[in-house]
Amino acid sequence: MSEPLLPEHAEIAAELRALEAGLDPSELHGSLCGYLSGGGRHDRGSWFALVMSDPLLSPPVADGALDRLYVASTRQLDSPDFEFELLLPPEDRPVSERGDGLLAWGRGFLGGFGLAAGANPPLSEESQEALADLARIAASDLSYEDPEADEEALEEVSEFVRVAVMLLHSDCVLGPRHRRKLN
Template sequence: MSDHVSLPPLADLAAELRELDSGLGPSELHGSLCGWLSGGGAPDRERWLAALMSEPGAPSPAPDSALGRLFGASVAQLDSPDFGFELLLPAEDQPVSARGDGLLAWCRGFLGGFGLAAGAEPPLSEESREALADLARIAASELTYEEPEADEEALAEVAEFVRVAVMLLHSDCVLGPRHRRRLN
């Protein structure tokens, strides 16, 4: 049985981000948070939002707020042994263009958060370096939507690639060092 922790609804996060006047969308913020955590950033419930927004005085989200639940679910999903990690993207009932734009924003956020936490030369395997470069190419992409069925398929494949790449990077930068520390 899985102890999967669900991400909060995108609309709830969007409302809280508007209240903070953050300028970030929910997908981009989730990408930033996952990048921060995957790059070895401290899973600090009190200061994560301030760190990602580069605003030291930003308030700490209440644990039961959508932002607080986003943090808790993201930490739990990335650390989950059952690979239950999910990307926070617009829902399946949204147009493929909105979901594609959400995926690009997620990737841009991830790269920013990862760079902030991991620094210029993170200790990555060759496979992780390639995955990071692929994430950068995805983030820099300009999507066109001409064939709805093929676009749906391609978006699902790219989203799954991103999900696996994130787990690989998290493993190199966080899980591997954590396991080595336990062995020593």
């Protein structure tokens, strides 16, 4: 069974504009995935206020783009099929825009992860390295000079980020959940 698809980048952007949230869709998805991967307590109604650190925010509209973003993200991260994907600008956008989206996604992830996991999460050595690498990527300053090489590099870095997120989610959420079932 295929996991639910993420809403389109443009759908999330439109809903964020309507809410006057002033946040990039990729950064929001990164924040949500960081929060989920860090083991933050959440539910379908409260996640947006938690991730935005604003308890006064209303829950996303049922079946709206933000609600579907939450549903798809939680299911993809929990999927044993490794179908997790990043919400980035679409492939028909320039590589520079997609690269900037990846950096925003990474910054959002780090913020959400820190919010949920705290200062010293119980990470494996491999996850500690992945988190440090994600921080380096998010702090990168990109230059775009060779479109073909830039395209390939973006694909490789995006795949690294995707796998690193699944590893961190496994350490902080799936591992503890599995241990609770065994006890």
